[in-house]
Amino acid sequence: MSEIVIASKNVSKHFGEGEAQVHALREVDLDINIGDFAAIVGPSGSGKTTLLNILCGLDKVSSGDIQVSGRSLQDMSGSELAKFRREHIGLVFQAYNLIPVLTVMENIEYVMLLQNVPVAERKERVEKFLTEVGLEGKGNRFPVELSGGQQQRVAIARAMVSHPDIILADEPTANLDSETGVLLLDMMRKFNEEFQMTFVFSTHDPQIMERAKRMVTLTDGHIVSDEIK
Amino acid sequence: MLWKLAWRNLWRNRTRTWLSATVIAIGLMALIFVDTMVEGMSVNMVKNATDTIMGHAQIHAQGFRDEYDVKLTINNLDVMLTHLRDHPDLKDMSMRVVTYSMLSSAEGVEPILTLGIDPEEEKKLSKFDEAIIAGDYISSVSGGDLILGWKLAEKMELRLGERLVLTAVDAESGEMVQELFRLSGIYKTGDNEMDASMALAPRETLQHMLKLEGKIHEIAMRYAHMNEKGTPAIPVTKPDKESGNDLSLWTELMPAMQAALQLTDQSMAIMGLILFFIVALGITNTLLMGLYERMFEFGIIKSIGTTPWQTARLMVYEAFCLGVFGSIVGLMLAVIVTILFAKYGIDYTGIEYSGITFQEKIYPSIRLERLVVYPFWSLGFTLVASLYPAFKLWRILPVEALRKRKF
Numbered sequence: 001m002s003e004i005v006i007a008s009k010n011v012s013k014h015f016g017e018g019e020a021q022v023h024a025l026r027e028v029d030l031d032i033n034i035g036d037f038a039a040i041v042g043p044s045g046s047g048k049t050t051l052l053n054i055l056c057g058l059d060k061v062s063s064g065d066i067q068v069s070g071r072s073l074q075d076m077s078g079s080e081l082a083k084f085r086r087e088h089i090g091l092v093f094q095a096y097n098l099i100p101v102l103t104v105m106e107n108i109e110y111v112m113l114l115q116n117v118p119v120a121e122r123k124e125r126v127e128k129f130l131t132e133v134g135l136e137g138k139g140n141r142f143p144v145e146l147s148g149g150q151q152q153r154v155a156i157a158r159a160m161v162s163h164p165d166i167i168l169a170d171e172p173t174a175n176l177d178s179e180t181g182v183l184l185l186d187m188m189r190k191f192n193e194e195f196q197m198t199f200v201f202s203t204h205d206p207q208i209m210e211r212a213k214r215m216v217t218l219t220d221g222h223i224v225s226d227e228i229k
Numbered sequence: 230m231l232w233k234l235a236w237r238n239l240w241r242n243r244t245r246t247w248l249s250a251t252v253i254a255i256g257l258m259a260l261i262f263v264d265t266m267v268e269g270m271s272v273n274m275v276k277n278a279t280d281t282i283m284g285h286a287q288i289h290a291q292g293f294r295d296e297y298d299v300k301l302t303i304n305n306l307d308v309m310l311t312h313l314r315d316h317p318d319l320k321d322m323s324m325r326v327v328t329y330s331m332l333s334s335a336e337g338v339e340p341i342l343t344l345g346i347d348p349e350e351e352k353k354l355s356k357f358d359e360a361i362i363a364g365d366y367i368s369s370v371s372g373g374d375l376i377l378g379w380k381l382a383e384k385m386e387l388r389l390g391e392r393l394v395l396t397a398v399d400a401e402s403g404e405m406v407q408e409l410f411r412l413s414g415i416y417k418t419g420d421n422e423m424d425a426s427m428a429l430a431p432r433e434t435l436q437h438m439l440k441l442e443g444k445i446h447e448i449a450m451r452y453a454h455m456n457e458k459g460t461p462a463i464p465v466t467k468p469d470k471e472s473g474n475d476l477s478l479w480t481e482l483m484p485a486m487q488a489a490l491q492l493t494d495q496s497m498a499i500m501g502l503i504l505f506f507i508v509a510l511g512i513t514n515t516l517l518m519g520l521y522e523r524m525f526e527f528g529i530i531k532s533i534g535t536t537p538w539q540t541a542r543l544m545v546y547e548a549f550c551l552g553v554f555g556s557i558v559g560l561m562l563a564v565i566v567t568i569l570f571a572k573y574g575i576d577y578t579g580i581e582y583s584g585i586t587f588q589e590k591i592y593p594s595i596r597l598e599r600l601v602v603y604p605f606w607s608l609g610f611t612l613v614a615s616l617y618p619a620f621k622l623w624r625i626l627p628v629e630a631l632r633k634r635k636f
């Protein structure tokens with residue numbers, strides 16, 4: 001059996017109280033294994049974003065338990081969670097992932113600075129991942145000088161560079177045209193295969209889903225199917 | 230990294246940063262400028278007071294200042310004088326006879342304070358010689374010259390050369406004695422009391438009249454150097470109790486002025502507080518605007534592993550950069566404005582303030598310590614202004630912040 005990165009047991013999440021209460025997740029059991037390349041799919045409002053937020057500790061569960069790399073996220077303080085994410089989880093959002101006042105290089109460097117990685121190693125890793133995402137030579141540009149697809153690639157480089165246990169990406173291709181989106185996903189897949197990096201991402205796009213090795217389908221906060229291709 | 234981020238964030242909205250910096254700068258400049266002017270005015274007032282008659286310090290017999298008892302002359306004058314002549318920082322001194330008296334003309338009588346002086350000594354200490362507006366200054370240490378203030382002259386309708394009789398009590402028997410003088414000059418000092426109820430006469434003539442041969446009531450002194458508080462840098466040591474004499478600094482001689490000056494300091498502090506408080510509110514507002522605009526970005530920053538505390542520091546650092554920048558600009562403006570006014574001065578001549586009419590233009594006077602203190606104040610207030618935005622930033626959950634952007 002492969003090793004488990006994220007184990008979620010009986011996770012429910014609701015927003016609001018009483019009449020207006022929304023059940024975004026209902027009794028979700030989901031284990032993510034090392035090396036997974038999993039897509040979370042489902043109609044709008046089915047709870048994809050909520051699930052990803054909960055898996056990385058950005059949001060708290062209403063009930064149930066989440067363990068990431070063997071540690072339970074429920075009882076961590078905001079600052080503990082921040083440090084935990086810094087070390088163990090890479091995040092990529094739909095768009096505007098980058099800090100606009102920092103250059104591409106500085107954006108990628110940022111988390112390593114928080115981690116106190118020595119300067120030589122920092123530079124080396126930045127260079128390596130800039131090359132990996134095909135942006136060598138663009139390190140001194142500012143995010144606005146890059147296309148949307150390039151920005152997303154920098155975001156993935158930033159997530160990869162701190163050697164996390166898993167990268168979670170909420171609709172990383174939603175703001176890109178489908179061709180660029182597919183290229184981005186192929187790159188993620190390459191990292192998944194080359195570096196055994198675990199990815200979980202959500203998407204609406206059938207072309208993107210096709211490329212996943214595992215597909216988890218959510219409807220109304222339930223997992224209705226979980227297939228490995 | 231946080232510093233770099235803060236600094237660059239600051240320059241994202243140049244207009245806003247310049248505006249905020251200008252607000253800080255103008256606040257700082259206004260405060261420094263008002264401070265230098267008030268200080269200039271104080272210096273002027275003190276100078277007026279000490280230069281006109283008082284000197285920086287005076288020696289009397291103990292108890293003399295209570296009622297100006299003519300019998301209370303300075304004890305062991307010779308010893309005292311040798312002492313004073315050895316003092317390294319004493320520039321000038323004037324020995325005076327001081328007495329209450331009645332001045333009578335053909336027309337009427339007025340109670341006045343009469344000083345018996347040596348015109349040469351007195352010239353160096355006070356400004357009566359320069360203040361003569363009609364006639365002449367006293368010509369010798371003996372003789373029958375008398376000068377008095379213009380207000381008194383007006384009130385008694387005196388003309389130059391007119392004969393005047395001074396009546397006082399002598400020191401030996403306490404009997405009434407009289408002496409005839411001639412009005413040789415009229416002065417205008419700007420000080421109400423001196424101009425309306427005081428006269429100067431030759432010292433030896435008064436000593437003779439009051440049977441005070443060789444004795445005096447008062448030594449007024451001027452020092453070469455004064456420290457920042459306006460007191461002598463190297464003070465004469467106070468005579469001990471047994472000597473029977475007493476030394477008072479001008480601050481003790483004019484407690485009202487001393488108090489007024491301290492009050493000015495306090496009101497400056499209060500004004501500064503209010504000013505900086507307003508500035509701080511403006512800065513808080515600006516920082517909050519920036520915070521809300523960049524909420525999503527802060528969500529990202531927090532999501533990828535920046536702790537709440539680090540994120541809050543980002544805001545404080547940004548304010549710090551703004552404060553330093555604003556203070557530097559303000560300091561430069563303040564120096565420019567102060568130098569300009571130092572060149573041209575502000576004309577207050579003829580305006581009366583607490584019994585003293587300004588005789589000269591007011592020039593700003595910079596106290597170096599304030600040039601350091603005020604910028605730190607403005608920086609401090611800017612930092613305080615950032616506490617609330619920083620707290621908000623500290624508290625907001627990354628999910629909430631991330632929700633602030635609709636794609």
Ligand SMILES: Nc1ncnc2c1ncn2[C@@H]1O[C@H](COP(=O)(O)OP(=O)(O)OP(=O)(O)O)[C@@H](O)[C@H]1O
Nearest residue numbers: 015016022023024043044045046047048049050051
């Ligand atoms: N902060 C919140 N407060 C109240 N309801 C919320 C909140 N966040 C999400 N919801 C609700 O929870 C449900 C799941 O939302 P979620 O954003 O996870 O869906 P999603 O699958 O990501 O949808 P989409 O494909 O549109 O991004 C929705 O009904 C949504 O309205």
Ligand SMILES: [Mg+2]
Nearest residue numbers: 048049050170
């Ligand atoms: Mg979503």
